[in-house]
Amino acid sequence: MPKFLTLLAGTMAAAIALGASARAEDPDPRNWDAVLEEARGQTVYFNAWGGSENINAYIGWAGDMLEERHGVEVVHVKLDDTANAVAKVLAEKAAGKDEGGSVDLIWINGENFASMKRQDLLMTPDWTTGLPNWAYVDHENKPTILTDFTIPTDGLESPWGGAKLVFFHDTARTSPESMPKSSAELLEWAKANPGLFSYPQPPDFIGSSFLKQVLSEVIADTAKLAQPVNAETFDEDVAPLFAYLDELHPNLWRSGKAYPQNYPDMKQKLADGELDIIFAFNPSEASAGIAAGELPDTVRSFTYRDGTLGNTHFVAIPYNAAAKAGALVLANFLISPEAQARKQDPAIWGDPTVLSMDKLSEEDRAAFDALDLGVATLKPEELGPALDEPHPDWMERIEGEWMRRYGAAN
Numbered sequence: 582m583p584k585f586l587t588l589l590a591g592t593m594a595a596a597i598a599l600g601a602s603a604r605a606e607d608p609d610p611r612n613w614d615a616v617l618e619e620a621r622g623q624t625v626y627f628n629a630w631g632g633s634e635n636i637n638a639y640i641g642w643a644g645d646m647l648e649e650r651h652g653v654e655v656v657h658v659k660l661d662d663t664a665n666a667v668a669k670v671l672a673e674k675a676a677g678k679d680e681g682g683s684v685d686l687i688w689i690n691g692e693n694f695a696s697m698k699r700q701d702l703l704m705t706p707d708w709t710t711g712l713p714n715w716a717y718v719d720h721e722n723k724p725t726i727l728t729d730f731t732i733p734t735d736g737l738e739s740p741w742g743g744a745k746l747v748f749f750h751d752t753a754r755t756s757p758e759s760m761p762k763s764s765a766e767l768l769e770w771a772k773a774n775p776g777l778f779s780y781p782q783p784p785d786f787i788g789s790s791f792l793k794q795v796l797s798e799v800i801a802d803t804a805k806l807a808q809p810v811n812a813e814t815f816d817e818d819v820a821p822l823f824a825y826l827d828e829l830h831p832n833l834w835r836s837g838k839a840y841p842q843n844y845p846d847m848k849q850k851l852a853d854g855e856l857d858i859i860f861a862f863n864p865s866e867a868s869a870g871i872a873a874g875e876l877p878d879t880v881r882s883f884t885y886r887d888g889t890l891g892n893t894h895f896v897a898i899p900y901n902a903a904a905k906a907g908a909l910v911l912a913n914f915l916i917s918p919e920a921q922a923r924k925q926d927p928a929i930w931g932d933p934t935v936l937s938m939d940k941l942s943e944e945d946r947a948a949f950d951a952l953d954l955g956v957a958t959l960k961p962e963e964l965g966p967a968l969d970e971p972h973p974d975w976m977e978r979i980e981g982e983w984m985r986r987y988g989a990a991n
Contacts, residue, residue, distance in 0.1 A: 607704060608906040610711035610913070616906050621652040623907035627896075628666035629688035631659020632843055635873060639923070639930050647914060653907045658684075662784070663693045670702045670899045682901035686908040690894045691730040694738055695973040697897065704898040704905060707736025712913040715739075719937035725893040726935060730970040731807050738895035739912040742924060743933035744862040745964055746794055746889035749957070753879040755857050762886040764798045768825060770858070771832040777857040779834035779841055779850075782988070783980045787844045790862060792979055794890050796822045797968050806971035810978050819979060823986065830987065837987070852876050862890075864964060865931025868955020872928040882959050891967025893935060918945035927955040 608616045625647075631637055637657065644655030660666060666687050673682050689697070697703050709715060718740060720726045726740045727733065750760055761767040771778045781788035797803060799821035805811070811818070830837030834856060841847045847859040848870055863869070870876035896915060898908045914920055918941055921934040931954075938946050 619906035623904040624654040625907040685902040692973040709736040738897040740935040745891040775832040782840040809974040867957035868927035869931035888966030922948040
């Protein structure tokens with residue numbers, strides 16, 4: 582959780598400690614007909630990152646489907662930082678606004694989920710497994726659907742898509758054989774090719790993910806990452822990470838004096854030839870960029886020999902949401918075979934599904950099988966192992982230390 586949220590939580594502790602006041606009974610997804618009836622006419626304020634045109638268009642499509650089929654209006658509240666929505670819910674709770682909140686559904690995972698769960702800001706009890714379309718979710722074979730950055734989801738958030746860190750390069754300028762297969766090799770590549778690699782400044786999600794990837798490779802005891810930070814050993818534990826960054830930064834784009842704003846900015850810089858290696862948390866992202874005309878068709882994907890970070894992203898309903906029934910209907914639609922197949926199409930988004938093909942009908946499986954995942958998308962067997970995300974506590978502290986060391990450079 583960013584430091585301003587920590588401070589906000591501290592100043593509001595007395596109000597929050599009083600707990601939620603009595604509120605209307607929450608809709609029960611196990612009585613779906615009643616949920617649909619209650620949802621009709623509601624407006625769902627879906628707080629979700631708004632930094633990508635294709636994702637915004639997908640959310641717009643989902644909203645059109647809900648209005649057409651269920652009479653539910655979806656308003657996409659476009660965020661540049663999910664923590665802003667969390668702060669809004671936290672402030673409402675402190676003010677005693679336990680009903681009629683301004684946030685109905687949040688696209689969330691990791692640090693922000695841990696923060697909301699800890700502050701009792703989420704709708705309870707377990708609603709996710711009561712959704713009709715939960716029957717299709719591959720929770721048996723994808724452990725990150727039941728734990729979010731090591732934190733048990735406990736049915737408090739619904740999976741929306743899979744993610745795995747993958748790197749991209751343009752084969753018109755760089756050969757596949759020259760691409761690094763580990764963070765250590767990336768450092769050597771950057772030294773040999775100064776100015777042609779960079780990452781967004783934390784707390785941008787993609788930038789922070791790069792730090793976590795390096796940390797996962799260089800920390801002496803990886804088992805520590807599954808637990809909250811030990812304050813007494815933190816400096817020693819992260820010393821290899823910052824030693825790595827100290828070597829890397831002089832060789833970054835603009836010598837580490839400035840950073841790309843976010844992934845779309847990195848993508849543009851790859852297309853313009855300013856960067857030769859970029860990365861994203863979506864194995865189909867390069868193909869999606871090619872399909873959208875944002876990247877040349879010579880761009881290809883690669884990954885690390887011993888694996889890269891993998892996780893699941895989710896949607897969650899705040900405890901005081903004004904349109905809980907509508908939020909349930911939207912969350913359920915987002916894990917429907919129809920919506921998941923459309924989302925996995927690189928021409929639309931390219932986000933990997935959370936569904937199990939074995940649980941789908943023959944017709945629904947055919948829709949996935951018919952997808953052209955694109956020339957730059959690695960096959961599942963080519964993606965390599967998925968590394969577990971560290972406990973959220975690590976990134977709060979690492980982002981703060983990163984800003985102390987390097988933030989003034991930007």
